[in-house]
Amino acid sequence: MSSPPEEVGERFLPSVDRLEAAVHAGRKALEGGRYDDALRQFNEALRLKPEYDVAWLLRGHALRRMGDFDGALQSFAQTLRHNEESEEGWMGLAASLHELRRYKEEAEAYDQLTKIHPRLVEAWLNKGAALHDLKDYKGAIACYDKVLSLRPEHAAAWNNKGAALLRLGDEAGAAGCFDEALHFNPDFFDAMVNRIFLSQRQGHHGDVAFWADRALRVRDVAWLWYAKGLAHLGLLESTMALKAFERTLELDPALKEARAGARRAKSLREKVDFYRGVYECFGTHLAGDPGCAECEIAARCREVTR
Amino acid sequence: MSLPSLAEVEHADWATLERIAARLGLNPKGRSGVVRMRVLDHVRHRVRLESWRPGVQQQAALLTRLGHPDSAARLWESTIQLDEPAPWVGLGRAQLGAGELIEATKAFDRAAQMGDASANLHRAESLAASGNYEEAARACDAYLTARPRDLRAMLLKAGFLAHGGWTDEAATVMRDAFETHPNLRELWRGLGTLLLKGNRVEAAAEAYREALRADAKDEASWINRGSALLLGGRTREAIGAFREVLEANPRQAIALNDLGVAYLRDGQAKSAAINLERAAKHMETPQILLNVAKVQEATHQRSAALESYSRILALKPRDADAVAARKRLQLSKAPRRPAPRKARRPLKKRRVPRKKTAKPTRRKSRPHPRAARKSRRRGPREARRTRPTSKPRTRPKPKRARSRSR
Numbered sequence: 056m057s058s059p060p061e062e063v064g065e066r067f068l069p070s071v072d073r074l075e076a077a078v079h080a081g082r083k084a085l086e087g088g089r090y091d092d093a094l095r096q097f098n099e100a101l102r103l104k105p106e107y108d109v110a111w112l113l114r115g116h117a118l119r120r121m122g123d124f125d126g127a128l129q130s131f132a133q134t135l136r137h138n139e140e141s142e143e144g145w146m147g148l149a150a151s152l153h154e155l156r157r158y159k160e161e162a163e164a165y166d167q168l169t170k171i172h173p174r175l176v177e178a179w180l181n182k183g184a185a186l187h188d189l190k191d192y193k194g195a196i197a198c199y200d201k202v203l204s205l206r207p208e209h210a211a212a213w214n215n216k217g218a219a220l221l222r223l224g225d226e227a228g229a230a231g232c233f234d235e236a237l238h239f240n241p242d243f244f245d246a247m248v249n250r251i252f253l254s255q256r257q258g259h260h261g262d263v264a265f266w267a268d269r270a271l272r273v274r275d276v277a278w279l280w281y282a283k284g285l286a287h288l289g290l291l292e293s294t295m296a297l298k299a300f301e302r303t304l305e306l307d308p309a310l311k312e313a314r315a316g317a318r319r320a321k322s323l324r325e326k327v328d329f330y331r332g333v334y335e336c337f338g339t340h341l342a343g344d345p346g347c348a349e350c351e352i353a354a355r356c357r358e359v360t361r
Numbered sequence: 362m363s364l365p366s367l368a369e370v371e372h373a374d375w376a377t378l379e380r381i382a383a384r385l386g387l388n389p390k391g392r393s394g395v396v397r398m399r400v401l402d403h404v405r406h407r408v409r410l411e412s413w414r415p416g417v418q419q420q421a422a423l424l425t426r427l428g429h430p431d432s433a434a435r436l437w438e439s440t441i442q443l444d445e446p447a448p449w450v451g452l453g454r455a456q457l458g459a460g461e462l463i464e465a466t467k468a469f470d471r472a473a474q475m476g477d478a479s480a481n482l483h484r485a486e487s488l489a490a491s492g493n494y495e496e497a498a499r500a501c502d503a504y505l506t507a508r509p510r511d512l513r514a515m516l517l518k519a520g521f522l523a524h525g526g527w528t529d530e531a532a533t534v535m536r537d538a539f540e541t542h543p544n545l546r547e548l549w550r551g552l553g554t555l556l557l558k559g560n561r562v563e564a565a566a567e568a569y570r571e572a573l574r575a576d577a578k579d580e581a582s583w584i585n586r587g588s589a590l591l592l593g594g595r596t597r598e599a600i601g602a603f604r605e606v607l608e609a610n611p612r613q614a615i616a617l618n619d620l621g622v623a624y625l626r627d628g629q630a631k632s633a634a635i636n637l638e639r640a641a642k643h644m645e646t647p648q649i650l651l652n653v654a655k656v657q658e659a660t661h662q663r664s665a666a667l668e669s670y671s672r673i674l675a676l677k678p679r680d681a682d683a684v685a686a687r688k689r690l691q692l693s694k695a696p697r698r699p700a701p702r703k704a705r706r707p708l709k710k711r712r713v714p715r716k717k718t719a720k721p722t723r724r725k726s727r728p729h730p731r732a733a734r735k736s737r738r739r740g741p742r743e744a745r746r747t748r749p750t751s752k753p754r755t756r757p758k759p760k761r762a763r764s765r766s767r
Contacts, residue, residue: 241405265395335399336391345375346393 074103078110085117093117108137108144115147124154140171149181161185176202176209183215192219210240218249221256229253244273251282260289260359261338268335277307284316290338290359292331293324329355364408370400421451430458446477453483462491478507482514485521494525510541516548519555528559532568539571549575550582557585562593580606584616591623599623614644618652630660647677654686663690 081096097114100107115130128151134144149164165182168175183198199216202209217232230253236246247270254262263286267279284299300317303310331337331352340347340356347353365373365381373381375393382389382400389396415423421436437452453468465487472480485500501518505511515538522531535552539545553568569586573579587602603620606613621637624630637653654669667690673683 241401333388333390335388336395339392339395341392341394344393346391346396350391 074100074107077103078107078113081110081113081117085113085120090117090121094121106137108134108141111137112141112143112147115144115151119147119151119154124151127151128155142168142172142175145171146177146181149185153181153185158185158188162189174205176205176212179205180209180212180215183212183219187215187219187222190222192222195219196223208239210236210243210246213239214243214246214249217246217253221249221253226253226257242273244270247273248279251279255282255286258289259339260286261336261340261356264290264292264295264337265335265339268337275306277303277310277313280306281310281313281316284313284320286337288316288320288323291323291327291329292337293320293328294330296320297324331355364404365400367401367404367408370397370404373397418448418451421455425451425455425458428458430455434459444475446472446475446480449475450477450480450483453480453487457483457487457490462487466491473503478504481507482517485517489521489524494521497521498525498527512538512542512545515541523555523558528555528561532556532559532561532564550579550585553582553585553589557589557592560592562589565589566593566595578609580610580613580616584613584619587616587619587623591619591626596623596627600627612643614640614649617643618649621656622652625656625659630656634660645672645676647673647680647683650676651680651682654683658686658690663693666690 077096077100081093081100084090084093084096094114094117097110097117100110101114104110111130111134115127115134118124118127118130128148131144131148131151134141135148138144145164145168149161149168152158152161152164162182162185165178165185168178169182172178179198179202183195183202186192186195186198196216196219199212199219202212203216206212213232213236217229217236220232221229229249233246233250233253236243237250240246247266250266251263251270254260254266264283267283267286271279271283280299280303284296284303287293287296287299297317297320300313300320303313304317307313334350334352334356336346336350336356338356338359340350340353347356350356364385370378370381378393378396378400379389382396385400385403387396387399387403391399417436417440421433421440424430424433424436433455434452437448437455440448441452442448449468449472453465453472456462456465456468466484469480469484469487473484481500481504485497485504488494488500489497498518498521501514501521504514505518508514515534519531519534519538522528522534532552532555535548535555539548539552549568549572553565553572556562556565556568566586566589569582569589572582573586576582583602583606587599587606590596590602591599600620600623603616603623606616607620610616617636617640621633621635621640624633624636634653634656637649637656641649641653650669650673654666654673657663657666657669667687670683670687670690673680674687677683
């Protein structure tokens with residue numbers, strides 16, 4: 056049962072009620088996407104109690120969502136001034152620094168946070184991502200290894216580690232990491248995309264087409280259709296390539312490369328147009344595989360498999 | 362049609378995989394990895410994880426733990442069957458939580474009759490909670506009939522006997538327990554404390570000796586052994602025990618105090634005073650100060666004794682001993698009327714008071730555990746939601762505008 060209003064009025068600090076009401080209203084507004092209202096409420100709360108770290112934190116989030124990253128950064132800094140061990144404060148500060156592309160400072164913020172919470176997986180993962188942006192791939196891998204020592208099933212960490220290894224030229228290691236990521240989360244879009252980049256780099260058109268097909272089931276984006284079109288061209292599947300380029304142009308008509316690709320597909324169709332029918336392996340022939348041994352079109356796959 | 366498990370698909374050989382694919386109506390043609398992925402996708406999308414829901418018994422057990430014994434008891438009652446003792450035990454636990462001790466005992470009794478030996482221990486606990494230690498010990502006996510070497514039951518029985526005032530019997534049970542489990546030598550200390558409480562000083566001293574055989578550096582055992590020896594009149598040996606402690610830790614206030622008392626018993630008032638004052642310097646408790654004051658009074662240091670009594674009264678204003686002693690000393694200080702002279706008699710030799718002198722301070726054999734303080738977190742948890750994900754940042758830049766020439 057709620058207490059009668061006259062009791063509330065007799066409280067020693069009546070401003071406490073106003074403060075609580077302002078923060079509560081601000082939170083509601085933030086959740087409802089009314090960022091201006093939220094900001095006004097948090098400002099009111101901070102007028103009543105300027106050293107209230109929670110109000111600074113929420114103000115930072117409101118500003119971040121409004122796109123004012125400088126303002127958000129200031130708010131998170133104020134949060135940490137009043138509560139220097141605030142996990143949310145450090146995460147918000149680092150996120151704002153990331154938006155402002157101040158990666159070095161972002162990594163330092165995560166350093167501070169990991170000193171306070173050494174087992175915070177998100178901090179290690181984001182520190183690795185910041186180091187990746189700074190092109191310190193070995194440092195990034197160390198961070199991902201730390202995450203994986205704490206949570207070996209962390210698909211994002213496997214994916215990020217693979218991305219860093221790919222940058223260092225370790226294709227086999229990267230492939231293993233992407234496989235792990237996709238094992239733990241078979242619908243992980245980023246891991247599929249990285250698998251596509253790896254296969255493109257290795258010239259495995261069949262794998263590119265296969266993974267692009269799977270990734271497109273998760274997210275329908277023009278540049279993936281373009282990559283798929285190029286792979287079909289490599290597999291001598293002119294009609295499939297043409298369809299892929301046409302879909303690319305539907306999604307992004309300004310992409311000139313797709314137009315050129317469509318022209319090439321049309322000209323190729325006059326010479327060759329391979330169709331794999333029930334086989335959706337897209338020429339990913341693997342010597343010794345029982346499925347490939349039984350395959351009726353294995354000879355054609357071998358022609359295009361590198 | 363039942364779906365295969367993910368593990369089954371992942372580890373299936375090619376023939377099995379083809380069979381599974383065909384059975385599920387999927388295309389079985391292509392590279393094995395691709396077919397396997399196809400089947401896995403199908404299973405993952407079709408399989409629906411069944412959410413776990415606690416059964417009535419689990420709900421009842423949880424409710425008991427969460428402090429809702431009445432609701433728990435109602436649920437347990439609904440699960441009772443003729444041939445299953447577990448619900449009766451659960452019902453008894455819930456009733457015990459609700460304070461219905463007689464009903465709880467009956468429920469445990471029913472479970473015990475159905476053949477659940479552990480119900481006897483629960484019954485013993487509920488009987489002890491109602492203050493019936495004799496029956497509680499008997500319930501332990503009933504359990505021990507089924508499992509004669511069970512240490513928990515033996516120690517519980519010893520505890521109940523000790524609570525009921527049968528210290529000798531408790532000590533016997535504990536001794537039996539140690540003899541059946543010789544690897545638990547450190548429990549001798551508990552037995553020693555039990556015996557000391559029961560004023561069985563000789564046996565207590567022996568128990569502490571056993572405890573010290575297991576851990577020769579255990580201060581509490583040395584001090585308590587010294588106390589037992591002192592109470593048993595073996596002053597010299599007691600002094601030796603206290604000195605053992607002080608060699609390792611010269612600031613051990615309890616050992617200093619007890620050593621002072623032992624010296625006083627031995628008639629060495631000066632050594633007693635030195636040790637007691639040292640003890641008071643390290644730990645100013647009313648008991649130690651009282652010992653100091655009594656020694657000072659015994660050695661005719663009236664003003665020092667008065668000061669010590671005042672210090673006691675500052676710590677414990679209503680201490681009867683200190684109030685009486687101060688009154689006595691103040692009265693003796695007042696000028697007396699000159700008494701008529703009598704013929705001088707030879708002065709009697711003053712004896713050091715035995716009974717009313719200082720008592721050794723016993724040390725608790727087990728320190729009280731300090732509750733760990735939970736740190737309170739401030740701030741909203743929802744702020745975590747805004748944690749940035751690493752997804753869009755970690756993958757290499759998309760090569761969307763790069764054309765590939767073949």
